[in-house]
Amino acid sequence: MLIVDYxxxxxxxxxxxxxxxxxxxxxxxxxxxxxDDAEISAATAELAAITKSIVQHSTAISDKASNEQVDQLFVDARTxxxxxxxxxxxxxxxxxxxxKNSHQRDNGFDLNNLFKNIAKHNGxxxxxxxxxxxxxASMSTKMDVLIRFR
Structure with a gap:
């Protein structure tokens, strides 16, 4: 993993x-x-300008989107x-x-589905x-680049 400071x-x-x-x-x-939001906007604008690509923003993780919605995001990005x-x-x-019991589980978002989509995504x-x-350690092995702010 490459670690760079903004x-x-x-x-x-x-x-x-x-x-x-x-x-x-x-x-x-x-x-x-x-x-913060302004720094994310600045960094994504730089990436978009250099790569000549569109950055497709999503709040699917914080919104706890369904598996179907997450799958569709990746299909759209791939296409x-x-x-x-x-x-x-x-x-x-x-x-x-x-x-400790089944009532404590957060059934709102399937991280495994997200990681499967990321793993098979070509982009x-x-x-x-x-x-x-x-x-x-498990997350750092999945990352190619870490951009640190502050």
Whole structure:
């Protein structure tokens, strides 16, 4: 995983490599860590300008979208070759607590379905969180680039 700080030299080198990355037919996963809405907008505008792609924003994670809605997002992004950005992705990085009984489970969002869609997606996916998060070992192995803010 490549770790870059927003507006650093390494970030600008990463941006310069984006035209080649966006044309690859493989999944490329970016995490935007600790950015507010304005910073996310600025970073995605830079990515869109350099890659000549449209950034498709989604709040499916925070809205706890259904599996069908998430599947459709990936179909749309795959068809249009858009960059798929999931805003407010904090749920992916939250520490999970032990579930003592079935009533405590959060049945609102299927993380496994999201990860399956990301794994088989042939394109760029950005997970944005406004909290400065420490990635777990399992999450850091899935990320290609971590862009840190603040």
């Amino acid at each position: 507006q650093s030299k390494s970030y600008h080198r990463f941006l310069n490599d984006m035209p080649q990355i966006v044309n690859h037919k493989t999944r490329f996963l970016i995490t935007v860590n600790g950015a 249009s070759r858009n960059i798929l950005l999931f805003e407010q992705s904090d749920l992916l990085f939250d520490k999970k607590t032990i579930v 760029m996916v950005i997970l944005a969180t406004d909290q400065k998060q420490t990635l777990s």
